[in-house]
Amino acid sequence: MSPMSGPSDQGMAVRQKMGDANLGRDVFRFETFGNEGFWTDAVRLPAGIKQAKVTPLQALELGVQIDSDMLDASIKAELASDLRADPTGRTSKLLNDPEATGKIIMAGAVIGMSPKNGKVGTSCALCHTMSDASVFKVPQGGSIGHRLDGKANHELNLGKIFATAANTRALYTGAQLQLAANKGKTLGRAPHGLTANSTEAEFDAYFSNPRYYPIGMFDDTFDGNGDPMHNTPLFRQDLAGPYGSEGLVTKIDDFSNLVFTTLFDPTMLTTPGGRAFVHKLAGAAGDEIIDSYVKILADTGVTGYPYVRPQAREMGKPGDLATPIGFRVDERKLIAMNAYLSGLQAPAGMSEDRQAILRGREAFRTVGCTGCHNLDQGRPVPATIHPMATIFPGDKPMVLAEREPPLNPVLDTESSFFDDKMAVVNASLRGEKRGVAMPLLLDLARKPSYLHDDSVKSLDELLSLSRGNLAPHPFFLKDAAPRADMIAYLRSLDTNSH
Numbered sequence: 001m002s003p004m005s006g007p008s009d010q011g012m013a014v015r016q017k018m019g020d021a022n023l024g025r026d027v028f029r030f031e032t033f034g035n036e037g038f039w040t041d042a043v044r045l046p047a048g049i050k051q052a053k054v055t056p057l058q059a060l061e062l063g064v065q066i067d068s069d070m071l072d073a074s075i076k077a078e079l080a081s082d083l084r085a086d087p088t089g090r091t092s093k094l095l096n097d098p099e100a101t102g103k104i105i106m107a108g109a110v111i112g113m114s115p116k117n118g119k120v121g122t123s124c125a126l127c128h129t130m131s132d133a134s135v136f137k138v139p140q141g142g143s144i145g146h147r148l149d150g151k152a153n154h155e156l157n158l159g160k161i162f163a164t165a166a167n168t169r170a171l172y173t174g175a176q177l178q179l180a181a182n183k184g185k186t187l188g189r190a191p192h193g194l195t196a197n198s199t200e201a202e203f204d205a206y207f208s209n210p211r212y213y214p215i216g217m218f219d220d221t222f223d224g225n226g227d228p229m230h231n232t233p234l235f236r237q238d239l240a241g242p243y244g245s246e247g248l249v250t251k252i253d254d255f256s257n258l259v260f261t262t263l264f265d266p267t268m269l270t271t272p273g274g275r276a277f278v279h280k281l282a283g284a285a286g287d288e289i290i291d292s293y294v295k296i297l298a299d300t301g302v303t304g305y306p307y308v309r310p311q312a313r314e315m316g317k318p319g320d321l322a323t324p325i326g327f328r329v330d331e332r333k334l335i336a337m338n339a340y341l342s343g344l345q346a347p348a349g350m351s352e353d354r355q356a357i358l359r360g361r362e363a364f365r366t367v368g369c370t371g372c373h374n375l376d377q378g379r380p381v382p383a384t385i386h387p388m389a390t391i392f393p394g395d396k397p398m399v400l401a402e403r404e405p406p407l408n409p410v411l412d413t414e415s416s417f418f419d420d421k422m423a424v425v426n427a428s429l430r431g432e433k434r435g436v437a438m439p440l441l442l443d444l445a446r447k448p449s450y451l452h453d454d455s456v457k458s459l460d461e462l463l464s465l466s467r468g469n470l471a472p473h474p475f476f477l478k479d480a481a482p483r484a485d486m487i488a489y490l491r492s493l494d495t496n497s498h
């Protein structure tokens with residue numbers, strides 16, 4: 001045995017692994033790589049919260065989660081005494097005090113809002129963590145308690161939160177746009193798109209309208225389309241790839257890097273690499289998006305951007321999945337977070353009626369669900385991208401723009417939102433199809449709606465023939481009793497269901 005591989009070295013390897021486990025957790029919960037500049041100085045979210053005198057109770061009503069372990073002792077004691085007197089929180093002095101909102105944010109207790117040097121940035125936890133509500137819960141809203149990382153926040157009203165910001169126009173790249181290059185055609189849920197000249201009030205009206213920007217959804221593409229997608233669970237990400245409903249990204253660290261270098265600070269898109277990527281995806285429309293964005297930033301007095309650039313390394317080729325805009329943040333932190341996201345365990349499924357679950361499981365096998373979905377949710381989901389025509393037989397796309405191969409043309413089916421996400425950003429960038437990737441079937445009982453576009457409101461509706469054979473995901477059980485069994489089965493799923 002060489003002296004280099006003795007037991008003490010093993011101990012060191014274990015300690016290093018433990019260190020990296022904590023690092024991965026902290027990156028997930030708190031890391032911003034400098035995006036606090038964007039959220040505080042460009043979007044001016046803290047200023048907007050202050051101006052609107054948002055109380056902690058109102059923040060909770062928008063679905064915000066509060067980590068009770070990050071509250072200081074005096075706030076915790078005051079809250080406990082308020083809630084003893086009135087468990088609804090309605091008469092709580094603290095929960096109705098707008099001054100307290102800023103204090104709670106600056107204490108780092110608002111999950112996913114990460115205070116750094118007097119500013120406030122955004123971390124992954126904003127959408128992918130819930131509290132256990134052990135202290136307080138608002139019906140259909142947020143809660144106060146210990147963190148439960150990985151649970152999708154289905155109640156988060158991001159649109160309303162964005163509209164509260166003092167300079168919502170800085171979120172132009174994530175809005176539904178009206179572009180000259182698209183000859184006025186706009187894709188999304190609103191009748192009209194926003195332009196470089198739209199006012200702050202018009203931006204607020206778009207983002208705060210849940211019909212345009214639904215609760216629990218986030219528009220994670222800078223493609224000019226209004227295509228928010230429903231939030232996904234983030235358990236066992238080692239099983240989940242390819243990532244995103246369109247399945248573009250095959251590695252978690254590439255997905256995280258994309259979020260950190262573009263979504264958490266879209267001013268990064270104004271760099272040459274950012275421009276190259278948006279141009280590659282959307283051609284002339286992409287150029288117009290970035291030019292208009294630069295104009296908005298100038299018009300609204302935003303300077304000193306891009307904010308994440310000093311903490312990202314310029315490397316790689318724009319368009320490559322590892323460096324979509326030619327930047328990558330700290331590799332060690334990305335890899336540490338991979339391990340954390342792979343280790344997050346899904347909650348146990350609901351074991352309501354054992355016999356119904358067994359009958360549902362049998363039907364899942366025999367009616368063809370396992371042609372696509374695993375029976376065992378503890379195995380990696382199949383990497384197949386299901387082409388739009390299979391997963392949505394009503395797809396009748398029009399060509400909106402031609403693109404350089406391997407990218408497919410920009411396509412849209414007018415009658416549906418289901419394909420909007422895949423119009424510009426889809427797996428064809430890596431030589432795959434325009435289609436939909438397989439989701440994890442985990443924590444389904446807690447979902448308020450189904451499919452990435454939120455088009456189905458219950459599992460019963462998802463599986464009901466009444467949606468019609470041309471609908472998205474047209475796999476039905478005609479009769480109510482087998483459907484109820486299937487629902488019991490789906491609600492029971494966790495990574496230990498075989």
Ligand code: HEC
Pocket residue numbers: 122123124125126127128158217218219220229230231232233234237240241242243244245246252255256259260439440452
């Ligand atoms: C503002 C809300 C929000 C934030 C913050 C956020 N995400 Fe997400 N995330 C989403 C939504 C919505 C989806 C679903 C996207 C889709 O369907 O294509 C998603 C999907 C994912 C997926 C794909 C999961 C799958 O099963 O395919 C991964 C991985 C992921 N997020 C990781 C992260 C990481 C890592 C961060 C931080 C760097 C982060 N997210 C920050 C909202 C968010």
Ligand code: HEC
Pocket residue numbers: 245364367368369370371372373386390391436437438439441444447449450451452453462473475476477486490
């Ligand atoms: C052709 C492949 C295919 C078949 C067959 C199929 N599914 Fe799916 N399923 C998918 C894809 C892809 C998605 C993701 C759709 C989306 O997010 O828009 C999905 C989504 C789901 C979801 C929603 C998950 C969520 O979080 O919203 C459930 C539940 C589901 N499938 C159950 C079933 C059942 C039950 C059957 C059989 C009756 C079935 N599936 C048959 C491919 C398939």
